[in-house]
Amino acid sequence: MGRPADPGRRKRTLARAADYVLANGLAGLSLRPLAAALGTSPRMLLYDFGSKQELVAAVLAEARRRGAARVAEELLPGTATPEERLRGIWAWISAPERAPYVRLFFEVHADAIAHPENYGELGDVVAEWCDTLGVTFRDLADGPADTVTPTMVMALVRGLLLDLAVTGDRERADRAVERFAALLAAGGPLTSPSAGSGT
Amino acid sequence: MGRPADPGRRKRTLARAADYVLANGLAGLSLRPLAAALGTSPRMLLYDFGSKQELVAAVLAEARRRGAARVAEELLPGTATPEERLRGIWAWISAPERAPYVRLFFEVHADAIAHPENYGELGDVVAEWCDTLGVTFRDLADGPADTVTPTMVMALVRGLLLDLAVTGDRERADRAVERFAALLAAGGPLTSPSAGSGT
DNA sequence: CTGTTGCTGAAACAGTCGTACCATAAACCC
């Protein structure tokens, strides 16, 4: 046997690469500037990750891992009213600390729309979020298998996140959440929701 | 005087370039493939547009022009109920023919979030849409200067468009619109909306 | 010491990018 391997190096590089991508975006990502910022070389990046594509995949997985960890903790307790939970979700996801993740989220999804062939998994990710929010908003839903309510809530949150990210107008966004919460409170017990192709 | 100028050429090229970008996306846009697809040369593209950046700006302006024209016609008549108008907007914007514009919309906004320095105007665009929808949903709004209601409606629509574009699950998206319309109908006359720092 | 394995820097490869330069053809006026 020769020199012992160092599996921690790849993990350390991945963490710093994720930081770099979260800060600088995915669009113009290039190996040489990335390596320079990380204090390593393109040679080592390919040595550790095989190719740029695999590196990007690893970075995205890492970013999702970081985000998902907190999501599970912070918004699972479902004791308050739905409006309170909505406010909690919004306050958490719209906080400035989350902005890099939000930016990356939109960047990835926009690219996935333009080139779906490279992203086989993203549809499943949406489904997962539906499940998570479905549990969170169970008392607003039609039943345990209702995906429409979480879809609507998630759509409003994501649409507002896009608005906030583009315009930076936090007050208007906050007030829109507040108005939506008021709507939820008013129409909460679901006054005959199915008006079209029912079920 | 020499040979007469042909101002139509630039316009023709621009129209076809917009088609190309709407079909192929902005991300990997490159002069040589674009010129080849248009039956011209990179030389002429720079001759007509000065630089790639100006070409892209012209293409985006053209795409926005095309979209805005129809928007003004189709959803201005505001005689029906707010829910009917919402359904009309959704049916129009989520139609498959609009998909290329929606894709481009998200691509541009994602890039604008990552590199705001190149897009000084996008915030204004959002403001314009707020005005347009503000008129459309006047009877839902607090007053003529209310931007919160259009912000909320637009956020839901855009969030659902993103969901639809990524997952392709039209039925779930349609039903989410329907549920939101039901919420609007139930809480329509604005039952004391301002619960926080309301004005 | 040699041997073996893991790591890493330097350089080069083939390719694409936006763009600039140079020449020339095309269409007009005189």
Add this chain to the structure above:
DNA sequence: GGGTTTATGGTACGACTGTTTCAGCAACAG
């Protein structure tokens, strides 16, 4: 014909891309 302006084509430049190749150093075992 020349003079002048517009419209092209061809080509090359410098910079960048992801990746590969070659070499050599580092750390261990025997």
